[in-house]
Structure formats: C-alpha cells, structure tokens
Amino acid sequence: MVVIGIFMVLPMMILVVFSFLEADPYGGVEPVFSLEAYIQILYEIDFDDTVVFNPIYLNIIARSVGLALVATFGCLILGFPVAYFITRQSPRNQNMLLYLITLPFWTNLLIRTYSWILILAKNGVVEQPLLALGIIDDSLGMMYTNGAIAIGLIYTYLPLMVLPIYASLEKLDFRLVEAAHDLYAGRLKVMREIIVPLAMPGIIAGCILVFVPSLGAFIAPDLLGGGKKLMLGSLIQLQFSSSRNWPFGSAIAVCLLALVMISLTIQARSAGKRRAMEG
Amino acid sequence: MKRQRKGFVLGHYPGMNLWTALFFVYLYAPMLVLVVYAFNDSDRAQIWRGFSTRWFYKAFANDSIQDAAINSLIIAVCATVVATTLATLAALAMARTGEFKGRSATLGLISLPLVVPEIATAVATLSFFAVIGFQLGLLSIIVAHTVFCIPFAFLPIRARLEGMNDTLEQAAGDLYANEWQTFRHITLPLLMPGIVAGAMLSFIISIDDFIITLMVSGAGATTLPLYIYGMIRQGITPEVNVISTVMLGISIVFISAYWFMTKGDDHTTTH
Numbered sequence: 001m002v003v004i005g006i007f008m009v010l011p012m013m014i015l016v017v018f019s020f021l022e023a024d025p026y027g028g029v030e031p032v033f034s035l036e037a038y039i040q041i042l043y044e045i046d047f048d049d050t051v052v053f054n055p056i057y058l059n060i061i062a063r064s065v066g067l068a069l070v071a072t073f074g075c076l077i078l079g080f081p082v083a084y085f086i087t088r089q090s091p092r093n094q095n096m097l098l099y100l101i102t103l104p105f106w107t108n109l110l111i112r113t114y115s116w117i118l119i120l121a122k123n124g125v126v127e128q129p130l131l132a133l134g135i136i137d138d139s140l141g142m143m144y145t146n147g148a149i150a151i152g153l154i155y156t157y158l159p160l161m162v163l164p165i166y167a168s169l170e171k172l173d174f175r176l177v178e179a180a181h182d183l184y185a186g187r188l189k190v191m192r193e194i195i196v197p198l199a200m201p202g203i204i205a206g207c208i209l210v211f212v213p214s215l216g217a218f219i220a221p222d223l224l225g226g227g228k229k230l231m232l233g234s235l236i237q238l239q240f241s242s243s244r245n246w247p248f249g250s251a252i253a254v255c256l257l258a259l260v261m262i263s264l265t266i267q268a269r270s271a272g273k274r275r276a277m278e279g
Numbered sequence: 280m281k282r283q284r285k286g287f288v289l290g291h292y293p294g295m296n297l298w299t300a301l302f303f304v305y306l307y308a309p310m311l312v313l314v315v316y317a318f319n320d321s322d323r324a325q326i327w328r329g330f331s332t333r334w335f336y337k338a339f340a341n342d343s344i345q346d347a348a349i350n351s352l353i354i355a356v357c358a359t360v361v362a363t364t365l366a367t368l369a370a371l372a373m374a375r376t377g378e379f380k381g382r383s384a385t386l387g388l389i390s391l392p393l394v395v396p397e398i399a400t401a402v403a404t405l406s407f408f409a410v411i412g413f414q415l416g417l418l419s420i421i422v423a424h425t426v427f428c429i430p431f432a433f434l435p436i437r438a439r440l441e442g443m444n445d446t447l448e449q450a451a452g453d454l455y456a457n458e459w460q461t462f463r464h465i466t467l468p469l470l471m472p473g474i475v476a477g478a479m480l481s482f483i484i485s486i487d488d489f490i491i492t493l494m495v496s497g498a499g500a501t502t503l504p505l506y507i508y509g510m511i512r513q514g515i516t517p518e519v520n521v522i523s524t525v526m527l528g529i530s531i532v533f534i535s536a537y538w539f540m541t542k543g544d545d546h547t548t549t550h
Contacts, residue, residue, distance in 0.1 A: 008391050008426060011403035018406050078302060081292070085299045088290055099538050104306055106480075107530040108487040110504050111523040114511055115309035118316055118520075121325045125312055128327060158306065177290050187292060216396025218490050223511060233398040240402050240494060250406065253399045260396060 012257070019250035037251035057235070061255070064231040067146060067221075068214035071153035075161035075210045076203065078154065083165035083202070084195065087172070098166070105159040113152050113219045120148055120224070144226035152220035157213060161206040168202030169195070201271065208267045212260050232256050310527060317520040325515060338521040347506040350417065354492075354502060355485040357421045362428035363436075363478040367470070369429075370436040392427040400427065401494035408495060415497025423495045424485045431484050432477035435541060439473025472540060479537045483530055 022034045041057045086097045104112065119125045120142040130136045142148055172195065180190045196203075218233035225231070230238070232252060239249025317335070321328035338344055369389065373382070392400060404423045413419055447469070451461040489504040496505060503526060510519040 008395075008400070008403075009388070011400075011407035012395075014406045014410055015399070015403040078305070081295055081298045082302045084292075085295050099535075100303065101306070102538065103531060103534055104310065106483055106487075106534040107310070108489075108504060108523070108526050110487075110489045110507060111313065111527055112309065114507070114519070114523060115313040117511070117515075118312050118325055119309060123326050125327075155305070155309065174290065181289060191292070212394065213396055216398045218398050233396065236398050236402055237490075237494070240405060246406065249402055253402050256396060257399055260394070260399075264394065 015250045015253055018247055019254050021247050023245045023247050034247070037245075037247035040248050041251060041255070057252075060230050060235055061232065063146070063229065064215055064233075065259075067150055067153065067231060068211050068217075070150045071157060071214040072161075072207050072211045074150065074154040075158050076207065079158055079161035079206065080165055080199070080203070083162045083169055083199075086162075086166055087169045098163070101159050101162050109156060110219055110223075112156065113223050116148070116152050116155065116224060117143065120151075143224065144228060146225070146229060148224040149221050149229060149231070152224045153214045153217055156217075156220060157210040160209040160213075164205040164209065165199055165202040168199050168205075172198050204267055204270055208263055211263055215259060216256050313520060313527065314524050317517065317524040319517045319520065322516060334517040334521050338518045338525075341518065343501070344503075344506060344518075344522060347501045347503045350500055351486050351502040351504075354417065354420050354424055355482050358424035358428050358485045359432075359478050359481040361421075361425045362481045363432045363474060365425075366429050366432035366436055366477055367474055370433055370440050371466075373437070374440045389433055390430050393430050397427075397490045401491040404491065405494045415495060415500075417500045419495045419497065420492055420500060420502070423491050424488060427488070427491065428481035428484055431480040435476040435480065436470065436473040439470055439476075443469055476537055476541050479533050483533050487526070487530060 019037050020033055020035065021031060022036065039051070041061075042053065082101075086094055086101075089097065117124070121127075122139040122141075122143065123131070126142070127136070127140060130140075176194050176198075177190055180194050185193065215231075216233045216236075217231060218237055221229055221231040221234045222237075225234075232255075236249050236252050236256070239245045239252065243249075316325075316327070318330050318332060319327055320331035320333070373385065401423075404426070407413075408415060408419055413422075447465050448461050451465045456464070487504065488502075489508065492502050492505055493508070496502070501509075503522065507519055507522055507526075510516070
C-alpha cells in the first residue's frame with residue numbers, strides 16, 4: 001500500500017504540480033509558476049505575446065471523446081448479443097466461451113493492434129485478393145483513418161464490454177422472461193422491458209471500462225492513425241518525448257484524468273441510485 | 280396470437296448464433312493472420328509471397344532481439360517476485376485486520392493503476408523519476424513494472440484468501456504451533472494457488488507492457504515490445520511477425536494455465 005502510495009499517488013501529484021510550471025526547452029521543467037500550459041490548450045501565444053484562440057488541441061480532445069464514444073457503442077452493439085448468447089449456454093460451454101473472450105485481452109496490445117496493420121494496409125490481407133481479382137484497381141486507403149483507429153479500439157476493448165454484461169445477465173432470473181412470454185409479450189418487448197433493464201449495471205460498467213482506456217489510448221491512434229490523427233494519449237506522449245514540453249503534457253494528462261474521474265463518478269452515482277431504489 | 284410457433288425456443292433471438300460466430304471471427308482472425316504472416320517468404324511483412332520459415336531463423340539469430348528478450352525476462356522476473364511478495368503481504372494484512380476505517384480507500388488505492396489510463400501513469404512515473412533524480416534504465420523499468428503489477432497479483436491472492444476460513448490456523452495454534460510455523464505450514468500452502476495465479480498475471484502484464492516501458496526506459500534498455508514497436512515504425516520485415524507470434528504464444532500458454540488453474544475458484548475469474 002505504501003509502495004502504491006509512493007509510486008502512484010505521489011507521481012500523480014507531481015504531474016499536477018508540473019502542469020503549473022514553465023517548460024525547460026531541454027526537457028523537464030523550470031520551477032516557475034505558470035498557467036501557460038493550460039492556456040496553451042485553448043490559445044496560441046504569438047511571438048509578440050498576443051493571445052489567439054487555437055482550436056487544434058480542442059479538436060484533438062473532441063476527436064478523442066468522439067472516437068472513445070464510437071468505440072464504446074461499437075463494443076456495446078457487438079458485445080451485448082454475445083454476452084446474452086453465452087448466458088444461454090450450458091455452464092461448461094459458458095466457461096469455454098468466457099475463456100475464449102478473455103484470452104485475447106491478456107495478449108500483447110501492441111501485437112494485437114499491429115495485426116490490424118497487416119489486414120488493413122495497402123496490399124494487405126483485405127486488399128491483395130481484391131486487387132488480384134480485379135474488384136478494385138487502387139488501394140482503398142483504409143489505414144491512417146479515424147475508421148481504422150475505431151476498429152482497433154473496438155477490437156482492443158471488446159472483452160471489457162462483454163464480461164460485465166455477462167456478469168449481470170448471468171444473475172438474471174430466467175423465470176421473468178418466461179412470465180413475460182406467458183403474458184403475451186413478444187421477443188422484442190421482453191428484450192426491451194426485461195433483459196436490457198436487468199443488464200443495465202453491466203452495460204454501464206462495460207461502457208465505462210471501454211470509454212476510459214479508449215480516451216487515453218496511445219497504441220491504436222499511433223499505429224493505425226499513423227501518428228497524424230492524434231488522440232489525447234498520443235498527444236501526451238509527444239509532449240514528453242520529442243516536443244519536450246512537460247508542463248503542457250502534464251496539463252493534458254490532468255485534463256484526461258479529470259475526464260476519467262467524471263465518468264467514474266457518473267458510474268458510481270448511477271450504481272448508488274440503483275442500490276437506493278432496490279434497497 | 281399463436282405463441283408456440285414451430286421452432287420457438289424461449290429466450291432465443293434470431294441471428295444470435297451467427298452474430299456470436301462472427302464476433303469470434305473478428306476476435307481471432309487478426310491473430311491468425313499474424314501467425315500465418317510469420318511464415319511469409321516476402322521481404323516485406325505486409326505483402327504475402329509464399330510460405331517459408333526463413334524469418335524464424337533470422338529472428339532467433341538476431342542479437343538485438345536476443346538482448347531485448349533477455350531484458351524483458353529480467354524485468355518481468357524481478358517485477359513479478361517483488362510485486363507478488365508485496366501483494367501477498369498486503370492481502371494478508373487486510374484479511375488479518377478485518378474491518379477497519381479506510382479499508383475501502385485502501386482497496387481503491389490498490390486498484391488505482393487499473394483505472395487510470397496507462398499513458399497518465401507512464402508520464403506521472405517519468406516525472407516522479409525526474410524529480411527524485413532516478414537514472415532511467417533497467418532499474419527504473421523494474422520499479423515501474425512492480426507498481427502496476429501489484430493490483431494484478433493482489434486480486435487473485437485476495438480472492439483465494441477470502442475463500443479460506445481460519446479453522447485450520449486455529450487448529451494449528453491449539454497444537455502449539457507458533458505464528459511462524461502456522462504461516463509456513465498452513466496459511467502459505469493454502470494460499471499458494473492464489474499466489475501462483477497472481478505471479479503469472481504479473482509476469483504476463485510485465486512482459487507485455489509497452490507504454491510505461493516506452494516512457495521510463497531511457498536509452499539503452501530495450502524490451503521486446505519496444506523493439507517490436509521500433510520495427511513497426513521503421514518499415515517492417517516478417518521478423519516482427521515472428522517475434523510477435525512467439526510472444527503471442529507465450530501469453531496464451533500462461534493465461535491458459537492461469538485460467539484452468541483458477542477454474543475451481545470461481546470468485547477469481549468472475550470478479
């Protein structure tokens with residue numbers, strides 16, 4: 001506990017402090033208080049000290065939030081039917097399917113994302129046969145697009161959506177579904193009125209689990225977005241490496257952490273409300 | 280309305296099976312592609328030109344890959360040993376003291392590395408090392424890895440501990456075993472499956488880590504994921520497919536062993 005306190009909480013505090021300091025052009029920080037890092041997120045300071053509104057970083061934040069939302073909904077749409085399907089299997093098969101879903105999650109993220117380069121690249125797995133068959137004449141240009149990043153993000157975080165939804169659907173009392181059918185509810189109505197509401201805690205947990213890491217993703221935008229379509233994660237990494245602007249990087253990291261805290265609070269609130277309703 | 284239509288299965292939705300099948304294709308096809316492309320004869324990783332195992336020989340004979348692999352192993356072993364030990368102590372301490380004020384805060388603290396985006400942890404750790412003047416290199420990577428491995432080691436150990444009751448320990452006490460003997464001969468052996476499971480997760484997490492390693496590695500200390508990343512950026516030969524396939528294999532073996540080991544302890548896998 002002490003170890004995590006020292007190596008996790010203290011560094012976070014240092015990060016917050018760093019975000020209020022001035023940058024040392026050779027990397028690191030100058031111990032001078034400054035709000036410049038935060039101002040830089042919204043405005044550009046010209047050489048003659050005039051402050052101009054600069055939407056570049058705001059765009060990156062918007063793209064990160066947008067892509068994280070796309071990834072979250074993509075995972076939800078792909079994952080929900082699968083989670084439901086698994087709960088309808090025999091316990092033995094359930095265990096096997098869960099194993100198959102968990103397995104990719106523990107394999108190397110970098111490698112899993114890289115495999116998508118092989119698939120989407122110019123002359124890659126998808127294009128090569130299409131070119132050979134003459135269906136397309138030119139590269140489809142699938143790499144280095146927002147779509148490629150979204151595919152990578154969904155692929156990466158899919159297990160984090162399926163597992164919590166499965167966990168809440170597993171507890172679902174199937175007699176409720178039978179009762180609803182006996183009362184002449186159609187399949188869609190049963191889904192809408194019984195299954196989805198009861199799966200809600202899992203759906204919310206899954207959405208948070210996908211949204212938070214997507215927001216700070218670095219590998220997918222870097223490899224599949226070609227480093228041109230920046231997201232928050234890659235922007236932070238850039239500031240701490242080649243751009244050598246640690247305070248600015250820290251300020252963005254603090255913003256990212258704030259976004260994370262907000263989404264976690266929303267989840268805790270909704271979980272608390274539900275408990276109050278049930279209790 | 281006639282409800283019992285032919286083929287009506289309660290709780291079944293049309294297309295569900297097909298959807299699940301496609302889902303698993305999506306989940307596994309990329310990995311399959313990677314493994315197949317490790318046997319690519321072409322000089323370029325992404326363009327298929329016939330079957331060959333030549334890149335396997337090339338990759339295994341590559342000195343920088345060997346160095347990176349050795350670094351990765353050193354880091355993973357050190358981080359695993361330290362993280363698992365600390366996690367075991369923390370789990371025991373929490374079980375012993377029972378309910379105490381700040382218990383949930385402590386649990387939250389331990390799982391902090393799980394909820395904070397990795398990039399934020401990475402730059403925070405880098406800043407911390409800069410402030411205390413810690414030289415970046417192998418040692419800094421080991422320290423950073425140890426910290427984020429702790430929660431992964433902690434969770435299965437705690438799950439195991441919660442499933443145990445203290446009757447055996449009390450019996451040992453009744454039979455005049457002192458505290459150390461009780462721990463050594465009763466608690467530790469009972470806890471072992473949890474500890475091994477935690478150690479295995481830590482090892483995989485450490486050996487696969489990329490972002491934190493990238494930020495705190497400094498010059499000189501290259502791990503396998505860093506090496507792979509470098510290769511991807513510089514134009515790719517099928518060598519990268521080969522190492523990736525090997526690493527994929529290692530992860531799959533470890534995780535499968537972990538999964539089937541903890542299958543009996545339902546609470547380790549479902550929570």
